[in-house]
Amino acid sequence: MTRAKPRIGVVVFPGSNDDRDAAWALSALGGDPVSVWHADEGLPAVDGVVLPGGFSYGDYLRPGSIARFSPAMEAVRAFAADGGLVLGICNGFQILCEAGLLPGVLRRNASLRFVCRDVEVVVERTDTPFTDRCRTGDHLRIPVKHGEGSWFATEELLAELQDRRQILLRYAHGDNPNGSVGEVAGVVNESGNVFGLMPHPEHAIDPLLGSCDGAVLLASFLDGAGRPACAAA
Amino acid sequence: MKQLPSSGPCVLQGPGENAGVVDVGDGQAVAFKVESHNHPSAVEPFQGAATGVGGILRDIVAMGARPVALLDGLRFGGPGWSFARAVAGVGHYGNSVGVPTVGGDTVFDAAYDSNCLVNAMCVGLLPADRVTRAGAGEAGNAVVLFGASTGRDGIGGASVLASQELGEAAADKRPSVQIGDPFTGKKLIEASLELVEQGFVESLQDLGAAGLASSLAEMARDGAGIDVELDRVPLREDDLEPWEIMISESQERMVAVVAPHRMGEVEAVCRTRELACARIGRVTDTGKLRCYHEGELAGEIPADLLTDAAPRYEVERRPRTRAHSAHRPRGPAHTQALLELLASPNVFSRRRVYEQYDHLVGSRTVRRPGIDAAVLRLRPSVRGLAVSLDGSGRKSALDPRTGGAQAVFEAARNVACAGGQPLAFTDCLNLGNPEKPEVAWELAETIAGMADACKALATPVVSGNVSLYNETDGIAIHPTPLVGCVGVVADVRTVPRTWREGDAVVLVGDPKLALDGSEYQALYGRVEGRLPALDFAAEAKLVDFLWQLSPVLSLAHDVSEGGLAVCCAEAALWSGVGAELDLPADTVALFGEGGGQAVASCAPEDVPKLRGVPVHLLGTVGGDTVCGVSLADLRQAWEGIDSVF
Numbered sequence: 022m023t024r025a026k027p028r029i030g031v032v033v034f035p036g037s038n039d040d041r042d043a044a045w046a047l048s049a050l051g052g053d054p055v056s057v058w059h060a061d062e063g064l065p066a067v068d069g070v071v072l073p074g075g076f077s078y079g080d081y082l083r084p085g086s087i088a089r090f091s092p093a094m095e096a097v098r099a100f101a102a103d104g105g106l107v108l109g110i111c112n113g114f115q116i117l118c119e120a121g122l123l124p125g126v127l128r129r130n131a132s133l134r135f136v137c138r139d140v141e142v143v144v145e146r147t148d149t150p151f152t153d154r155c156r157t158g159d160h161l162r163i164p165v166k167h168g169e170g171s172w173f174a175t176e177e178l179l180a181e182l183q184d185r186r187q188i189l190l191r192y193a194h195g196d197n198p199n200g201s202v203g204e205v206a207g208v209v210n211e212s213g214n215v216f217g218l219m220p221h222p223e224h225a226i227d228p229l230l231g232s233c234d235g236a237v238l239l240a241s242f243l244d245g246a247g248r249p250a251c252a253a254a
Numbered sequence: 255m256k257q258l259p260s261s262g263p264c265v266l267q268g269p270g271e272n273a274g275v276v277d278v279g280d281g282q283a284v285a286f287k288v289e290s291h292n293h294p295s296a297v298e299p300f301q302g303a304a305t306g307v308g309g310i311l312r313d314i315v316a317m318g319a320r321p322v323a324l325l326d327g328l329r330f331g332g333p334g335w336s337f338a339r340a341v342a343g344v345g346h347y348g349n350s351v352g353v354p355t356v357g358g359d360t361v362f363d364a365a366y367d368s369n370c371l372v373n374a375m376c377v378g379l380l381p382a383d384r385v386t387r388a389g390a391g392e393a394g395n396a397v398v399l400f401g402a403s404t405g406r407d408g409i410g411g412a413s414v415l416a417s418q419e420l421g422e423a424a425a426d427k428r429p430s431v432q433i434g435d436p437f438t439g440k441k442l443i444e445a446s447l448e449l450v451e452q453g454f455v456e457s458l459q460d461l462g463a464a465g466l467a468s469s470l471a472e473m474a475r476d477g478a479g480i481d482v483e484l485d486r487v488p489l490r491e492d493d494l495e496p497w498e499i500m501i502s503e504s505q506e507r508m509v510a511v512v513a514p515h516r517m518g519e520v521e522a523v524c525r526t527r528e529l530a531c532a533r534i535g536r537v538t539d540t541g542k543l544r545c546y547h548e549g550e551l552a553g554e555i556p557a558d559l560l561t562d563a564a565p566r567y568e569v570e571r572r573p574r575t576r577a578h579s580a581h582r583p584r585g586p587a588h589t590q591a592l593l594e595l596l597a598s599p600n601v602f603s604r605r606r607v608y609e610q611y612d613h614l615v616g617s618r619t620v621r622r623p624g625i626d627a628a629v630l631r632l633r634p635s636v637r638g639l640a641v642s643l644d645g646s647g648r649k650s651a652l653d654p655r656t657g658g659a660q661a662v663f664e665a666a667r668n669v670a671c672a673g674g675q676p677l678a679f680t681d682c683l684n685l686g687n688p689e690k691p692e693v694a695w696e697l698a699e700t701i702a703g704m705a706d707a708c709k710a711l712a713t714p715v716v717s718g719n720v721s722l723y724n725e726t727d728g729i730a731i732h733p734t735p736l737v738g739c740v741g742v743v744a745d746v747r748t749v750p751r752t753w754r755e756g757d758a759v760v761l762v763g764d765p766k767l768a769l770d771g772s773e774y775q776a777l778y779g780r781v782e783g784r785l786p787a788l789d790f791a792a793e794a795k796l797v798d799f800l801w802q803l804s805p806v807l808s809l810a811h812d813v814s815e816g817g818l819a820v821c822c823a824e825a826a827l828w829s830g831v832g833a834e835l836d837l838p839a840d841t842v843a844l845f846g847e848g849g850g851q852a853v854a855s856c857a858p859e860d861v862p863k864l865r866g867v868p869v870h871l872l873g874t875v876g877g878d879t880v881c882g883v884s885l886a887d888l889r890q891a892w893e894g895i896d897s898v899f
Contacts, residue, residue: 035528036437038352042617045633060526074615076350079437135345135610166349166612224614229631229746231622 765849
């Protein structure tokens with residue numbers, strides 16, 4: 022059964038920037054976004070959670086390292102443990118890695134510069150609630166904008182993640198904007214319900230603004246959130 | 255300054271407030287302003303540029319507007335360390351606070367070797383019926399300081415840095431540059447907008463140069479006074495002297511005037527946003543700014559003495575004379591000259607600058623940086639804003655009056671090329687020491703030229719800023735007016751985008767051109783000579799033509815640095831397709847600069863619609879060469895890895 026309008030909690034930390042963009046995109050794609058303040062102890066009744074992009078706590082110390090202690094993150098952790106779908110975009114991905122909900126860490130871009138541009142990412146796997154509207158091998162054109170988006174894992178960890186098919190998105194050959202190992206652009210957790218990516222699908226849902234390739238990812242996520250019974254499968 | 259036209263039917267707020275505001279229709283208004291942060295950036299480019307962005311953002315927020323775009327105008331001696339640090343500083347602040355940096359321009363010239371210019375422009379959106387002004391309002395209102403605490407950073411920033419020539423001791427002045435904290439800046443923006451949107455505050459004022467002293471003086475006007483208790487100001491270190499508290503330029507602070515019964519709500523908003531908030535004083539009807547410290551009156555001054563009644567100086571003016579010679583620059587063959595111009599610092603692709611800026615946050619950016627003007631959609635409607643920031647320096651050095659006019663026309667033309675009808679301008683005049691008669695003359699000439707251009711366009715200047723004393727060891731910068739323009743796009747779906755295979759390419763406009771003051775002359779000769787005279791009526795007509803015809807144009811690109819040949823190459827590279835063009839063989843026609851021209855393209859059957867201005871057919875879009883050079887070679891010159899920065 023698919024709900025008409027999946028309700029998505031968008032967690033707003035001090036320093037979040039793309040929370041409005043994410044809410045607008047989710048709403049344009051048929052979702053019902055609701056803003057969740059980071060200091061809130063619990064989540065409202067939601068079908069999925071988005072941790073948006075930005076500079077939570079100014080990226081001070083390390084991106085995501087302070088935000089992960091926010092009260093709302095305890096609720097997100099519990100929501101994920103129950104099989105709820107959690108999507109972390111850019112700073113949200115960094116927070117999920119810092120919180121230990123996703124493997125690996127995000128380091129400074131190899132260029133040592135912030136980079137904002139469209140990149141091509143390749144869909145590695147489609148049997149997940151975050152990519153099931155895609156086809157394997159699809160090239161999606163989606164912008165990145167980050168200074169610390171170089172995902173890193175040891176060779177052993179990367180091999181394990183590849184064996185378990187946890188790499189969902191890779192930068193297309195020659196289009197890696199940050200030097201991440203294995204060209205990794207997005208990773209899902211072992212149980213398949215927590216996904217983080219550096220590109221910004223919410224900035225790619227309207228052809229007037231450049232591309233609508235991000236819409237398939239967000240629409241997949243909304244489909245998945247609207248089918249709670251399947252989400253943890 | 256009074257010469258610049260500042261009124262018009264769309265003007266809701268002209269100069270004199272934190273920013274100008276114009277009505278853009280549909281109940282929406284736009285607040286915008288450009289401001290300099292030159293001296294701090296010369297001393298410490300990263301923090302100087304970052305706090306310049308922070309300052310202009312607060313100016314826009316003080317009008318009750320949500321910032322939706324930043325632009326930066328950078329002038330450096332060359333693309334070296336200082337420039338790279340300034341770009342990083344702009345990005346550091348703008349990216350962190352979530353406001354897209356969508357445009358601006360960068361010029362390298364030895365004249366800025368010791369005095370770089372960092373000008374930042376901000377554009378904000380607000381409901382047309384909710385313009386927030388900085389006045390103090392009724393006696394009895396509370397004066398509330400919120401945001402960061404106050405410390406010794408930036409003590410004397412305005413006087414130590416901004417109003418003196420720089421010399422050998424510049425390095426010693428680094429500690430007087432303020433340190434930006436964009437995270438607190440972001441919280442301050444969100445808190446301020448919430449206070450305005452909820453109607454909790456009567457007015458807002460940002461704290462910039464000279465800190466509380468100047469902000470409170472600007473609020474205390476129209477007979478209102480302010481009593482401030484300095485003991486109540488949240489301090490970073492508790493031994494600050496009263497005068498230090500008054501003039502500290504600690505960043506990320508705002509002052510609000512609050513009706514007493516709203517205090518609880520204001521405090522609650524600040525608490526949620528994790529910002530300090532203190533009721534530091536109250537509005538009186540004395541017309542005086544009075545400071546109390548430990549219960550004693552520590553200072554008292556009629557408020558208008560610091561603003562309207564400030565002493566005015568008359569300065570002597572003397573035209574700067576420059577030697578003219580009949581020397582003609584001699585460049586290589588035209589195709590080689592084109593490649594060398596594309597690879598020269600002032601024409602080279604700015605991609606590596608704007609890719610360091612988040613230009614997408616807000617989901618409004620219909621046209622991204624890289625050509626003429628950016629376009630932001632006014633969601634949910636299909637209307638949009640076109641925004642540009644342009645300036646002249648080298649040309650103004652030859653002829654400040656014509657240079658000032660050209661800066662205005664170029665800003666308007668860039669907006670028009672993007673389909674925007676220019677609504678209003680903002681300007682920042684960067685010059686040397688005005689106590690010197692030649693600089694005073696340059697200032698007067700620049701303003702006169704700008705005023706003439708604004709009148710020809712019937713478009714007002716609604717805000718502005720002046721940065722003087724840009725001199726080191728007695729050598730002044732070029733007179734450098736930067737002009738920001740905001741225009742309205744009727745339908746962002748029809749914004750000209752790129753050349754399409756088979757389109758006709760035309761040259762629009764037929765102005766006088768010369769190599770004097772051009773990029774070509776700078777590269778192959780010595781900058782000298784006279785700028786060709788502008789035909790003001792033709793310039794204005796060209797601007798109107800470009801925005802009015804934009805729905806039928808597939809691309810319009812302003813002819814600027816490097817002249818017609820460079821313009822055609824840039825249009826081809828932007829579009830990713832070449833063109834068969836019949837270009838003039840004459841060096842002046844190919845590389846000359848002067849009055850306004852644009853290269854436009856449209857479907858062949860639409861060419862007859864291009865009327866009212868001189869239109870000259872150049873050729874047809876197609877193939878992978880332009881001006882006799884392959885796109886690959888042009889691209890290698892224009893944005894090759896090893897070329898410039």
